[in-house]
Amino acid sequence: MDTASFEALYTAQQTRALDRCAIDEHGLPGITLMSRAANAAFDSLLNTWADPECVQVLCGTGNNGGDGFLIADLAHKRGIRTRVLQVGDADKIGGDALLARNQALANGVEILDFEPGAVMSAGVLVDALLGTGLGGDVRGAYAEAIDEINAADVAVLAVDIPSGLCSDTGRVLGRAVRAELTVTFIGLKRGLFTLEAGDHTGELQFADLGVPAQVYRQVPCDSYRLELEPLLELQPPRPASAHKGLYGTVLVVGGDYGMAGAAALAAEAALRCGAGLVKVATRPEHVAALVARAPEVMARGVESGEDLQPLLESADVLVVGPGLGQSPWSEYLFQVAMKSGKPLVLDADGLNLLAAGKAAPRPGMIITPHPGEAARLLSCSNADIQCDRFAACRALQHKTGAVAVLKGNGTLVADAQQLLLGDYGNPGMASGGMGDVLSGVIGSLLAQGAGPLEAAALGVCLHGAAADLAAGEGMRGLLASDLMPWLRELLG
Incomplete structure (x- = not known):
């Protein structure tokens, strides 16, 4: 069957290959892709919740957290009351995520260590805790943070994928964020469309971040979303x-x-x-x-x-x-x-x-x-x-x-x-x-x-x-x- 009319669905490994191809072979720096992701997510946030009382961003220590730091920076520049709750050891942050964190700090974004009870039931929560690389059940502070997000009874935007949801299978890995809106990047993750995903993603939006079409031709894919x-x-x-x-x-x-x-x-x-x-x-x-x-x-x-x-x-x-x-x-x-x-x-x-x-x-x-x-x-x-x-x-x-x-x-x-x-x-x-x-x-x-x-x-x-x-x-x-x-x- 000719699949040209259907959207490609990617595994986490294939999505990482798209990232690497865009960065290594097409000259798109990782921090540029991260900045584009943050802008796409923040635009979606404002299009959905036009005048949020505040924006709370929960950031992990990987690139998903890097997206979150830049989202917080954008919200702060817009004059929205903003703060970041850091989950996980900040000393483990490196690469583009560290550049994003330092940019947010330099621009005056408040970054606090997450502690139980820290999440406020106000404004919009941004889930930038865990991305597509999660390999086992969520534990420790991340589990506590997800529980607090779900208990806060406020609007939630998930960055790329709701934290705790397996991007390959749609299975909840112990616990997962329940979002009203998920903005996913570069490649549609196949786990966003099956099993338990529907209870966690809310409305799903996609941003290709300006990745050249050639990248998608270079990374093979054998799964497609029917229309x-x-x-x-x-x-x-x-x-x-x-x-x-x-x-x-x-x-x-x-x-x-x-x-x-x-x-x-x-x-x-x-x-x-x-x-x-x-x-x-x-x-x-x-x-x-x-x-x-x-x-x-x-x-x-x-x-x-x-x-x-x-x-x-x-x-x-x-x-x-x-x-x-x-x-x-x-x-x-x-x-x-x-x-x-x-x-x-x-x-x-x-x-x-x-x-x-x-x-x-x-x-x-x-x-x-x-x-x-x-x-x-x-x-x-x-x-x-x-x-x-x-x-x-x-x-x-x-x-x-x-x-x-x-x-x-x-x-x-x-x-x-x-x-x-x-x-x-x-x-x-x-x-x-x-x-x-x-x-x-x-x-x-x-x-x-x-x-x-x-x-x-x-x-x-x-x-x-x-x-x-x-x-x-x-x-x-x-x-x-x-x-x-x-x-x-x-x-x-």
């Missing part, structure tokens, strides 16, 4: 001569006893996203309910693999797993579907049966696990998956050979070459059936001619964007079926 509009533009318009045979047949295999709704949601989503025909292979007892819900769905009761075979032959794409269960009936249908050779989306109990070794992975699959299902596939814990979702998604792709979609806050999509992140969606999606809708969306796009990676990427964005629109009426009580009209509207 819906460029993906929608890849979808061809329908000709006046269009007919249902042009847009594929999707077969949903699932709906064991008590779980017919999952298959119904996947089927309806596939229809709403434009598939020509949608069929469902399910328990005979569920056929009437499925047809009553969506008469456009061609529901068939199946008792065995033999019953399933003609449906498989007529399908272009399979969606296997929504409400499938893990009974002998489920297992047999799963195995027959996996042997069919048809392109397929594997979800829910289809993934659990795969993890249990009931069939081997095969080419042409798209898998859509949530963290628990991913943990079963990788024989690890849910916590292991969430510790580094990027590594987990890559491991899923490598183990199965499939296009892997790791669901969650900041859903990830990976093939053998690329790792893509979709940050559409909201907490209202924490309800049953959302994954079934996603599998139907992806299956529909696949049936209409999209490649596996494109179908997964667009499906993830459509699903989250539809949920964002549906949440306009409130997040609590948001249902998976509420997404259906919005999916249709987004696709146009």
